[in-house]
Every structure is written in C-alpha cells, then in structure tokens.
Amino acid sequence: MLETAREKILARLRGAGARLAAPDSDFGVMARKTWPAVGRYPRLRRMMEAVKAEFVEATEASWPQAVYEVVRSQGFSTLLYGPGTPAGQLLSDSWPAAEGPRLVPYNRPIEETKRQLFDEIDAGFTTTRGGIAETGGLIVWPSPEEPRLLSLVPPVHLALLYTDTISDTFWQAMRSEGWSAGLPPNALLISGPSKTADIEQTLAYGVHGPKRLIVVAVRRGANT
Amino acid sequence: MSAEGPSPAFRPAAAAALKNPQLRANFRRAMDGLMAKRAAVFADPVEWRDLRALGSAIRARTLARLPELLERLEQSCLRHGIRVRWAETTEEANAIVLEILKAHGATHVVKGKSMVSEEMHLNDFLEEHGIESLESDLGEYIIQLDGETPSHIIMPAIHKNRQQIARLFGQKIREARYTEDVDELTAIARRVLRKKFFEAEAGISGVNFAVAETGTLCLVENEGNGRMSTHVPPVHIALMGIEKVVEKLEDVPPLYSLLTRSATGQTITTYFNMITGPRGQGEKDGPTEVHLVILDNGRSRIFADTELSATLKCIRCGACMNHCPVYTRIGGHAYEAVYPGPIGKILTPQTEGVGRRHDLLEASSLCGACVEVCPVEIPIVELLVRLRREAVQGDRSSAVLQAGQGRHVLEDVTWSLWEATHRYPSLYRLMAFAATRLRRLLPSGLPVLSAWTSVRATPRPASRTLHELVRKAGVPDA
Amino acid sequence: MMQRHHRASYDSEMSPPEPQRPAKPATVYYYGTCLVDLFFPEAGLSGIRLLQREGIRVIFRQGQTCCGQPAFNSGYHDQARAVARAQIDLFPGSEPIVVPSGSCAAMMKRHYPALFEGDPRAEEAEAFAARVFELTQFLSNVLDIQLADRGEKVRVTWHPSCHALREMEIGDEPKRLLAQLANVELVPLSRERECCGFGGTFAVRHPEISAAMVEDKAGDVLSTGAPIVLSGDGGCLLNIGGRLAAMGRPVGARHVAEFLWERTRER
Numbered sequence: 007m008l009e010t011a012r013e014k015i016l017a018r019l020r021g022a023g024a025r026l027a028a029p030d031s032d033f034g035v036m037a038r039k040t041w042p043a044v045g046r047y048p049r050l051r052r053m054m055e056a057v058k059a060e061f062v063e064a065t066e067a068s069w070p071q072a073v074y075e076v077v078r079s080q081g082f083s084t085l086l087y088g089p090g091t092p093a094g095q096l097l098s099d100s101w102p103a104a105e106g107p108r109l110v111p112y113n114r115p116i117e118e119t120k121r122q123l124f125d126e127i128d129a130g131f132t133t134t135r136g137g138i139a140e141t142g143g144l145i146v147w148p149s150p151e152e153p154r155l156l157s158l159v160p161p162v163h164l165a166l167l168y169t170d171t172i173s174d175t176f177w178q179a180m181r182s183e184g185w186s187a188g189l190p191p192n193a194l195l196i197s198g199p200s201k202t203a204d205i206e207q208t209l210a211y212g213v214h215g216p217k218r219l220i221v222v223a224v225r226r227g228a229n230t
Numbered sequence: 231m232s233a234e235g236p237s238p239a240f241r242p243a244a245a246a247a248l249k250n251p252q253l254r255a256n257f258r259r260a261m262d263g264l265m266a267k268r269a270a271v272f273a274d275p276v277e278w279r280d281l282r283a284l285g286s287a288i289r290a291r292t293l294a295r296l297p298e299l300l301e302r303l304e305q306s307c308l309r310h311g312i313r314v315r316w317a318e319t320t321e322e323a324n325a326i327v328l329e330i331l332k333a334h335g336a337t338h339v340v341k342g343k344s345m346v347s348e349e350m351h352l353n354d355f356l357e358e359h360g361i362e363s364l365e366s367d368l369g370e371y372i373i374q375l376d377g378e379t380p381s382h383i384i385m386p387a388i389h390k391n392r393q394q395i396a397r398l399f400g401q402k403i404r405e406a407r408y409t410e411d412v413d414e415l416t417a418i419a420r421r422v423l424r425k426k427f428f429e430a431e432a433g434i435s436g437v438n439f440a441v442a443e444t445g446t447l448c449l450v451e452n453e454g455n456g457r458m459s460t461h462v463p464p465v466h467i468a469l470m471g472i473e474k475v476v477e478k479l480e481d482v483p484p485l486y487s488l489l490t491r492s493a494t495g496q497t498i499t500t501y502f503n504m505i506t507g508p509r510g511q512g513e514k515d516g517p518t519e520v521h522l523v524i525l526d527n528g529r530s531r532i533f534a535d536t537e538l539s540a541t542l543k544c545i546r547c548g549a550c551m552n553h554c555p556v557y558t559r560i561g562g563h564a565y566e567a568v569y570p571g572p573i574g575k576i577l578t579p580q581t582e583g584v585g586r587r588h589d590l591l592e593a594s595s596l597c598g599a600c601v602e603v604c605p606v607e608i609p610i611v612e613l614l615v616r617l618r619r620e621a622v623q624g625d626r627s628s629a630v631l632q633a634g635q636g637r638h639v640l641e642d643v644t645w646s647l648w649e650a651t652h653r654y655p656s657l658y659r660l661m662a663f664a665a666t667r668l669r670r671l672l673p674s675g676l677p678v679l680s681a682w683t684s685v686r687a688t689p690r691p692a693s694r695t696l697h698e699l700v701r702k703a704g705v706p707d708a
Numbered sequence: 709m710m711q712r713h714h715r716a717s718y719d720s721e722m723s724p725p726e727p728q729r730p731a732k733p734a735t736v737y738y739y740g741t742c743l744v745d746l747f748f749p750e751a752g753l754s755g756i757r758l759l760q761r762e763g764i765r766v767i768f769r770q771g772q773t774c775c776g777q778p779a780f781n782s783g784y785h786d787q788a789r790a791v792a793r794a795q796i797d798l799f800p801g802s803e804p805i806v807v808p809s810g811s812c813a814a815m816m817k818r819h820y821p822a823l824f825e826g827d828p829r830a831e832e833a834e835a836f837a838a839r840v841f842e843l844t845q846f847l848s849n850v851l852d853i854q855l856a857d858r859g860e861k862v863r864v865t866w867h868p869s870c871h872a873l874r875e876m877e878i879g880d881e882p883k884r885l886l887a888q889l890a891n892v893e894l895v896p897l898s899r900e901r902e903c904c905g906f907g908g909t910f911a912v913r914h915p916e917i918s919a920a921m922v923e924d925k926a927g928d929v930l931s932t933g934a935p936i937v938l939s940g941d942g943g944c945l946l947n948i949g950g951r952l953a954a955m956g957r958p959v960g961a962r963h964v965a966e967f968l969w970e971r972t973r974e975r
Contacts, residue, residue, distance in 0.1 A: 189479075
C-alpha cells in the first residue's frame with residue numbers, strides 16, 4: 007500500500023530521534039490579572055471606546071427601547087435579528103408596529119437571503135455571551151438562532167451586553183466557562199468596528215467588517 | 231525541497247534597496263512606529279518576562295509532542311466535520327486545493343492572509359488553472375494589484391506610501407476616483423471586495439493556532455476579511471504548517487496576547503475567529519464544508535535537529551523584522567524569500583539549502599535585537615551561527631540541507647591562517663609586529679579592505695601592541 | 709544542558725546585576741583582546757591602570773591572542789575551538805578574568821560552554837566562562853569604584869555595543885561610571901541601542917548594508933554635538949571612528965577605559 011503524505015510526515019517526525027522534554031508551563035501571569043467586579047465594565051468600555059466602539063447604557067427593562075431608539079435616531083431603515091432567542095422575542099414584542107425602521111428576522115438559510123443581507127440591511131443585532139475586561143472585547147457565539155453573518159455583513163453591529171457577564175481575561179473566561187468541553191462551530195471575540203492600518207500605518211475604520219459597533223450595555227438590577 | 235531557478239541575488243537587491251530613498255524612508259517610519267507601539271504594550275518588564283517564558287514553554291511543549299498533537303488535531307477536527315488533508319510539498323498542497331475547488335466547480339476564490347499560501351505560490355498556481363484567487367486583506371490586495379509579493383509578514387504593503395497606493399488604485403480599479411485620502415482608499419477597497427465576498431465560491435485562509443484538544447482553527451484579524459472569507463462562501467479551505475498546532479485551548483490566550491502585542495502593539499485584534507466545524511445543525515450560514523490542509527514543506531527536517539527545531543516555535547508575529555537594523559534598511563523584497571527578516575534568515579536556508587542561501591546567513595551583524603523581542607524566545611543569533619557552521623563545516627551526516635556547500639576555498643585558507651597565527655603566541659607576535667611596524671603600508675585598495683575603506687578611513691594599527699606596552703609597564707605575566 | 713538551546717532572552721532592560729557578586733579580589737587576570745592589542749593598546753593599558761589603582765594585582769598573560777570570536781561567528785568552530793583552548797590554557801586558577809570588550813567577554817562567557825559541548829575539556833571551559841567579566845561591569849558592580857573628575861568640561865555620547873548590551877546584559881554600568889565625572893555631560897544618542905553595523909565579517913561581506921548602518925550611527929553621533937563618542941568595544945570604535953574620520957569631522961571615537969583613566973588620573 008502506498009504510504010500517504012500523512013504517514014510519511016508522521017514517520018519523519020516520530021523518527022527524529024531524541025526530543026527535548028516538554029517544559030512546565032507557568033500560567034501565573036495569566037491568572038494574576040484580575041479586577042474588582044465593579045471595575046470590569048468601566049475598563050471594558052474604556053478599552054473598546056479607544057478603538058471606536060460606541061456604548062449606549064440601558065436597564066433590563068429599557069434595553070429593547072434603547073435599541074429601537076438607536077436604530078431610529080441613526081436613520082437605519084432595517085435591523086436584522088435572530089427571532090429564536092429570548093432577547094429576540096423581547097425585541098420584536100416591543101418593536102413599534104408603525105412606520106419607521108423595520109425589524110427583519112434572519113430565519114432562513116443564507117442561500118435564500120444573501121442578496122437581501124448584503125444590500126438591504128443597515129444593521130444587525132446580536133446578543134453576547136460575555137465580555138473581556140483586560141483588553142475590551144465581546145464574546146459572541148453564533149448559533150442557529152443568531153447566525154454568524156448577523157455580526158459581520160450589515161455595516162452596523164448592535165450587541166447586547168450584560169455587564170455582569172464580563173470576565174477579567176479571555177483565558178479566565180474560557181476556563182471558568184469550560185469552553186474546552188465543547189465549542190460551537192464558530193465562536194468569536196469582537197472588540198470594535200473593523201479597521202486596518204495597512205496604508206502608511208494610518209488607522210482607517212470600516213474595512214470589510216461592520217463600520218460601527220454599538221454596544222447596548224445592560225446593568226442588571228439597576229432601576230430607571 | 232531546494233528552490234529551482236537562478237541563485238538569489240540578495241546582495242545586489244539589498245544594494246539597490248539601500249539607494250532608494252523612498253523605500254528607506256517608508257521602512258524607517260514604519261518600523262519606528264511598530265517598535266514604539268510594541269514597547270508601549272510591554273511596558274511592564276516583569277509581565278513581559280513571564281508571558282514570554284510561558285509562550286516559549288507552550289511552543290516548546292508543542293514541539294516536544296508534535297506528531298501526537300497533529301494526530302490528535304486531526305481526530306478532533308474529523309469529529310466535528312472538518313476534513314483534513316496532509317501535504318509533504320507545496321506541489322501536493324496546491325494539488326489538494328485545486329482538487330477541492332474543482333469538485334465544487336469554483337472559479338472565484340477569496341483569500342485571507344496566509345504566509346503558507348505564499349510558500350505555495352498558490353495564487354499563481356490557481357491563475358494557471360483558470361481560477362481567480364483574490365486577496366482580501368487590504369495590504370495583500372494592494373500588492374496583488376501591483377503584481378508583487380509581501381514585503382513583511384504582518385503588513386504586506388508596508389513598503390508603499392499612500393501616494394503610491396493612490397496611483398495604483400487610480401490605474402487598476404475602474405470605478406475608483408483618484409484619491410490619496412486613507413479613508414476614501416479604504417472605502418474603495420471595501421466596495422470592491424464586498425462584491426467579491428458575495429460572489430466567491432470558496433474562501434481560503436491561513437491558521438494562526440490549531441488546537442489539538444478541541445479541533446479548533448483560530449484566526450486573528452482586524453479587517454473582517456478573514457471572517458468574510460471563512461463564513462460567507464460555501465467552502466472554506468484552511469492552510470497551516472505542521473508547527474502551528476497547540477495542545478490545549480488554554481494555551482491560546484497567552485500566545486494570542488504575545489502575537490497581537492508583538493506584531494502591531496494591540497492587546498487584542500478586532501476579531502478573533504474560532505472555527506470548530508462547518509455549518510452546524512440548524513445554522514443558517516457558514517460554509518457547508520471546511521477543509522484543513524496540513525503542510526510540511528521542509529519543517530519535519532528542521533524538527534529533527536533539537537537545536538534548530540527552535541525555528542519552528544515561531545508564531546509569525548514579525549517583531550524580529552520590525553527591530554532588525556538590516557531589515558529596516560533594505561525592506562522585505564531584497565531577501566528574495568517568502569519570509570524576510572531574522573526569522574527568514576534562519577528558516578529559508580534550512581528549507582532551501584545553506585549553500586544556496588548562504589547570503590542570507592551572512593547578512594546579519596548578530597546584533598541580537600531580534601532575540602531581545604522574540605515573544606517565544608527563539609535564539610535566532612545562536613541558530614544563525616550554527617547554520618553558518620553547517621554551511622562551511624557541515625558534512626553529509628548533517629541533517630541540514632546542503633550542509634558544507636557554503637564553503638569557499640579562499641575562506642577556508644583565511645581561517646586556517648587565522649588559526650595558526652592565533653594559536654601559537656610566537657606566530658601572533660610576528661603578525662602583530664608586522665602590523666604595527668608596517669602599519670602605514672597597509673594598502674587600502676586590497677579587495678577585502680576596499681569594502682571597508684569606501685566609507686571609512688583606513689584602519690591603522692597602533693605603533694606598539696598592548697603586549698609590548700604592558701611588558702614595558704612591568705605588569706607581571708604570572 | 710540541551711534545554712539551553714531552546715531559549716534565549718536578553719533582559720538588559722530590566723535585570724539587576726548578576727546575583728553572584730564576588731568580594732573584591734586581590735588578583736585578576738586581564739584579557740586584552742586582539743583589537744585592543746593592535747588598535748587601542750593605550751585603552752588596554754588604561755583598563756589595567758584603573759584596576760591597579762584599586763589595589764588589585766593585575767596579571768597579563770603574554771601568550772594571549774584572541775578569544776576566537778571572528779572564527780566562531782563565521783562558522784569555523786574547529787578553528788575557534790583550537791584558539792580558545794590555547795587561551796583557556798593560559799589562565800589556571802580561579803581569579804576573575806577582566807576584559808575591556810563586551811563582545812569578547814560575551815564570546816568567552818556565553819559561547820565557550822557551547823563551543824566546548826561534548827569536548828573533553830567542556831567542564832574547564834564552563835569554569836573558565838564563569839570567571840569572565842567585562843571591564844565596566846567589573847569596575848562598577850564588583851569594585852564599585854569611585855571616580856573624581858580632573859578634566860575640563862566636555863560633552864560626550866555613549867554607544868553600547870550590541871554584545872555588551874544583549875549578551876553581557878550590561879545596562880547602565882558604563883553610564884553610572886561616566887555620571888560620576890562632574891565635568892562630563894553625557895548626551896544620549898537618539899538610537900542608542902541600534903547596531904553600528906560592524907558585526908565583524910558582516911562589514912566585509914555585506915559592505916553596503918554595513919555602510920548604511922554606520923552612516924546612520926555617525927550621523928546620530930554628530931547630532932548630539934558631542935566631540936567624543938565613547939564605547940567599550942574595539943570593533944564599534946574602529947567602525948564608527950573610521951566613518952567619522954572619513955567624514956573629516958572633528959569628532960573622535962574613544963574607548964571608555966582610556967577616557968575614564970585620562971579624566972581621573974593624577975597629573
């Protein structure tokens with residue numbers, strides 16, 4: 007039987023003779039980065055605003071309205087969202103039925119909706135799984151209910167973030183949440199609107215991903 | 231695999247680059263900026279030391295377990311529906327990519343940045359087979375438009391200034407109005423590429439980290455073109471070198487942090503994209519097929535040497551070239567290699583031969599600026615010296631490609647003479663006597679010397695040696 | 709031993725002096741280096757004087773020649789090892805070996821162990837390496853010398869050689885010594901840590917790149933307005949000094965040992 011490339015490569019690697027022992031890995035430098043719980047959201051916000059993410063604050067009760075307000079005041083005519091999530095339900099339940107911006111459900115495969123997605127949608131709404139205080143950043147896990155392109159193709163991404171879901175660091179988030187036990191087909195960190203410095207190392211925003219990232223930050227248990 | 235074709239002309243290429251004031255200015259400005267940005271995010275020396283030690287240990291652990299981890303990666307990928315293919319050579323890898331594209335009748339492909347694809351000369355290969363392979367990363371898009379290769383592994387168009395880019399866009403992009411405004415240039419690229427993302431039948435990307443534990447392909451980017459290329463088209467092909475595997479998911483954040491900070495001075499990029507399978511049950515988008523191509527291309531040979539295998543720790547951050555005084559002055563193209571800069575100087579001679587690429591080994595003053603900033607502690611200077619030894623004193627028993635083929639009879643003679651005059655104090659005394667007593671007779675036109683004296687005064691030995699002064703001063707010999 | 713090959717880290721920006729700080733010795737060996745021997749002998753002697761003034765007995769082995777670095781860096785390790793063996797043979801005992809050159813000190817301290825790996829004399833080479841000090845390191849960290857300036861006001865600038873900086877981890881020892889001289893104003897180079905382009909045979913094999921580097925370094929020196937650039941490495945001095953001389957500017961490159969001695973010795 008002919009040896010495949012795989013077999014030949016692995017055989018060469020195994021046959022390489024003496025190998026250096028694997029050294030110990032000291033993760034102390036990762037573990038010691040912590041902030042007091044009340045400090046995490048302000049830090050995340052500061053880090054993300056430094057790269058042009060925008061923030062709107064709301065409460066548990068008011069966030070669907072806040073989202074509508076952003077969409078209306080910014081002149082977006084359509085907002086794409088995932089109807090199958092509890093948040094999606096709340097959003098559509100509270101969405102004014104009258105004229106004004108339309109709430110569009112992303113509930114069919116992209117093969118059927120690609121043209122509309124690329125050309126007719128002004129903004130996309132997703133929930134988030136959490137955030138990262140150290141560097142700023144949202145943890146977004148696309149799902150059957152909230153597809154991947156929601157946070158990528160429309161020129162604006164609106165993201166719902168509960169401030170008590172923010173972890174100190176990426177490392178701590180993945181460990182405390184047990185990511186290694188099972189990741190979805192796609193998992194993301196998103197820290198701001200798309201950018202590049204490829205032209206004379208000058209920052210330009212809105213390259214291929216969304217031009218704007220608007221975070222709707224909700225403090226649970228806060229009144230008003 | 232040694233490269234075919236005429237011997238690379240590094241020295242003339244470097245000399246030409248040195249005479250180009252625009253290129254030198256572009257690179258100086260760019261490297262200064264990148265060095266400053268990096269320094270700003272590694273301001274805490276204790277954190278730098280600890281994070282770097284961790285990164286180095288993680289990469290060393292990967293190498294210690296490489297074959298097992300590659301097998302585990304394959305199993306994890308297969309479990310979640312990612313198809314895995316292996317390629318020993320770039321020819322094989324190209325053939326695999328072509329096979330996948332042909333199976334889908336794909337003739338329009340969008341590409342995220344991948345240095346492995348540069349090793350494969352993939353775009354040229356696909357063009358030859360009637361497949362358009364469009365670079366979507368802005369820097370790569372720019373150089374592809376100009377028919378060039380990347381001059382830096384992170385910022386491929388770093389050698390161009392905005393006027394050059396404006397002219398290029400004005401000439402090559404039909405719908406584009408001439409502009410030198412960075413935001414407008416970016417908007418033009420966004421419009422052009424958006425259409426291409428929409429139409430593409432397949433997306434090709436590299437891999438920054440491939441996690442064996444979970445079968446996850448991690449991609450680092452700022453622009454969004456990577457996600458566009460890997461989420462929109464129905465097929466995604468990911469290309470990786472065998473050394474890109476890491477053992478566990480928890481190994482990723484330290485390496486990711488070292489990568490972004492070392493490369494561009496960012497603590498996090500806009501996007502970190504983790505792919506653990508094709509479109510899942512019930513998902514509305516994402517590719518229905520994801521393929522991973524694992525490429526060797528000479529890496530297993532490097533792996534076999536316990537000292538040189540450190541070359542494979544590289545996470546492709548580019549910090550070494552950002553800090554290299556040689557790279558800053560000649561730019562990336564002068565190296566005539568896929569990987570320029572210090573990492574290129576140790577990697578390329580190992581994959582193309584230390585005889586053929588002896589020029590690269592010699593093009594370093596061994597200053598060590600690269601070693602100082604390498605986030606995974608690759609001892610680049612030590613490896614350069616080791617490879618120089620392989621080039622001139624290696625023999626067929628050496629694992630290094632073309633060992634011994636960098637030797638030159640004139641050099642051998644020179645160093646034998648040097649050994650004789652420095653091993654025997656009496657011969658040294660004779661040589662030193664001649665040098666000091668005849669010091670004014672040293673002809674500056676001597677071939678070896680003329681290189682020096684073209685920009686510097688002729689070095690004149692002193693009239694007496696230190697040995698003599700010391701004896702005269704009564705300093706004891708024992 | 710093997711594990712060493714997977715790591716390298718230069719910590720000159722953050723690390724304190726080496727923990728092993730021997731008490732002031734009664735006797736030291738002095739290793740002049742071949743470049744100092746032929747091109748800067750007065751500087752070599754100055755280094756000896758600085759040590760003797762502290763009451764130390766200095767021994768200079770007349771049979772010494774070269775540390776072997778040029779051959780080593782060029783890949784001619786057999787030849788380098790043969791010459792290195794001859795040097796090691798000259799220095800029995802355990803007295804420190806003080807070297808007025810960062811690159812030569814680094815060769816002996818950092819590279820002799822690797823050069824002799826697997827060699828019957830490997831242990832000797834390691835023992836030898838452990839005794840090596842660069843001169844300014846020794847003066848500052850071991851002897852903690854006190855300097856009184858007897859010279860006129862002058863501005864100087866400092867070029868740290870790459871090997872001194874990165875392989876010997878010499879941080880601000882030379883500057884601390886210079887700072888003790890009341891009439892010396894030290895103006896830093898704008899790209900202090902950038903290589904001057906000497907690199908031994910690099911200057912000869914890739915002369916265009918080397919020339920570009922020394923031109924920039926010389927330009928940097930000139931912009932400080934200092935008439936003197938100081939360094940602890942003979943190669944850098946030949947290189948930068950040679951360039952400045954070719955430019956016809958009244959700016960000189962001098963060895964820091966010579967400068968320290970001249971400024972502080974009794975007239």
